[in-house]
Amino acid sequence: MSVKITQGKFNGIQACADERGVIAAAAMDQRGSLQKAIGKARGGEATTDDLTQFKVAVTQVLTKHATAILMDPEYGLPALKAKAPTAGVLLAYEKTGYDANVRGRLPDLLPEWSVRRLVEVGADAIKILLYYNPADDASINSIKHAFIERIGAECAAVDAPFFLEPIYYDDDIADDFELAKRKPEMVTRYMQEFSQPRYGVDVLKVEVPVNVKYVEGTRAYAGKTAYTRQEAMSLFREAASAALKPFIYLSAGVTDEVFRETLEMAAEAGTSFSGVLCGRATWQDGIPVYAKQGYNALVDWLEDRGVKNITLLNEVLARGAKPWWTVYGGKDQIEVVGA
Numbered sequence: 001m002s003v004k005i006t007q008g009k010f011n012g013i014q015a016c017a018d019e020r021g022v023i024a025a026a027a028m029d030q031r032g033s034l035q036k037a038i039g040k041a042r043g044g045e046a047t048t049d050d051l052t053q054f055k056v057a058v059t060q061v062l063t064k065h066a067t068a069i070l071m072d073p074e075y076g077l078p079a080l081k082a083k084a085p086t087a088g089v090l091l092a093y094e095k096t097g098y099d100a101n102v103r104g105r106l107p108d109l110l111p112e113w114s115v116r117r118l119v120e121v122g123a124d125a126i127k128i129l130l131y132y133n134p135a136d137d138a139s140i141n142s143i144k145h146a147f148i149e150r151i152g153a154e155c156a157a158v159d160a161p162f163f164l165e166p167i168y169y170d171d172d173i174a175d176d177f178e179l180a181k182r183k184p185e186m187v188t189r190y191m192q193e194f195s196q197p198r199y200g201v202d203v204l205k206v207e208v209p210v211n212v213k214y215v216e217g218t219r220a221y222a223g224k225t226a227y228t229r230q231e232a233m234s235l236f237r238e239a240a241s242a243a244l245k246p247f248i249y250l251s252a253g254v255t256d257e258v259f260r261e262t263l264e265m266a267a268e269a270g271t272s273f274s275g276v277l278c279g280r281a282t283w284q285d286g287i288p289v290y291a292k293q294g295y296n297a298l299v300d301w302l303e304d305r306g307v308k309n310i311t312l313l314n315e316v317l318a319r320g321a322k323p324w325w326t327v328y329g330g331k332d333q334i335e336v337v338g339a
Contacts, residue, residue, distance in 0.1 A: 003328045006338045008159025009202055013246075013324060015088035015124040016068035016161075017275070021323025021331065023203075023248050024314055025068035025088075027279030028058050029127070031075060031096040034287075041291035048075055053295050055079040058283050061302035063087035065310045070127055070277055072096070073113055080122055090163060090277075091123035093151065098131060104140035105131035105169060107147055115154045125161040126151070127205065132166040134189035145199075152200020159338070165205040165250060165277075166190045180211035180226045184235040188242045195244035203324065204247040205277050209239040212254070212262045220258045233269040240271035246324035248274050251281035256309040260316050267320025274324040275317055282309045 017023045031051065038046035038054065052075045060082040063069050068088035071079060080089060093113060098105040107130050115126050128151055130144060148164065155162040168186045173179050187209040194201050212218050214226035227235065240247070249266065251259045259281040266273055283306050290298035325331045 002333045002335045004335050004337045005202075006156075006159050007336055008338070009161045010334070010336045012088075012124045012161040013202060016090060017088075017324055018067050021274070021325055022317055022321045023068065023275030023277070023324060024066055024317050024321075025070055025090065025248075025275070025277045026058070026062045026066040026282060026310070027070040027250070027277045028055050028076060028079070028283075029070050029072040029092040030279065031072055033096075037284075037287050038291050041288040046291070050290075051075045052078055054287075054290055054298065056082050057290070057295060057298045057302060058286075058306070059083050061299060062282065062306055062310055065307060065314065067275075068124070070279070073110065073118060073121065077121060088124040089122050090125045090127045091118045091121070092127050092129070093118060094128050094130075103171070104136065104143070105171070106140070106143060107131070109151075115151070115158045115160055119158055119160050123160065125163050125203075126155055127163040127165060129165045129167060131169045132190050133168060133170050134186055134193065135170075148194065148199045148201070152198075155202075156200050161202040162200055163203045163205050163277075164194055164199070164201045166194060168207060176211070177214065177224055177226060180214045183207070183211060184209040184227075184239065188235075188239040191239055191247065192242040192244075195242070201245055203274075204243060204245050205250050206239075206243075206247050207252055208249055208262050208266060209235045212258055212265070215265075218265070219261055220254075229265075232265060236266050236269035236271050240269075240273065243272075243327065246274045246327050247272075249276050251276065251278040253280045253284070256281040256313065260312060263313075263316045263320060267316070272322045272326045273320075274326065275321045276313065278310075278313060282306055282313070 055076045056079040059079040063084040070090040072092045095108045210232045213222040215232045216225045217229045289301045
């Protein structure tokens, strides 16, 4: 049975993908965390100008090797002028961080922006990050569900694709190993939840369902086992089967080597992931270079190590990622409407 997708949403998703329908996007929408990291590496403070300069350098170099760039509209719009013409643009709509004094890590939007305004400054697609625990209090999740429904409706009104990035958290569990054991179920549950039509999500940007450092036998293995390799493969397949929308994996701040190994496992497990939105894994080692040596040194580092990182990642995607329309049974199963 064919699925109907509007012209604007189809074009927007495809603008962020390659001709095969695989999304190999670079993420550069970090704000407060990046500013702090630059300041720490410098042994002092970083300015908002530092943020923008860093974003310009990453965009200028890495979009030649990426299908799209994810950017924030607060500090990143000047960087879009430096992107490769072939790269699509995803713009973040949420405020960075959350109020730690209020339980539930409730989301909020950038008050001076709307989906319409983001599209007007060049967004091919809209991205929202949502901290989400499927087992949280119903009152907290009801607020989050309504929040996502509103954004889905806003994206539908402007005919722009909606990329949702749910991040599992549990403020009652401090132990990383315990979180790792719960993560597969929670990632599976949120992929199932936000695949529902009521949310209007077009692409899920998700965590891998395992913490690879607790997978026995991996190169990243830290000596403590939450799952065997075979169990991890099964958990990858289980989470993937819950998705009724195309999904891509995020790098979640791990190193580029660990992220590549994780994607190789996802491919070996036969999951239908449609690419990545990869940020820090590609460029985080350039932070001290910029902090201590400046913009030109960062560009040089990116053109060497950054390009190597993204090229190796692209090779893994070429072997393992599936077109975004795979979840619908193929491109010929999509009926583009409203043309």
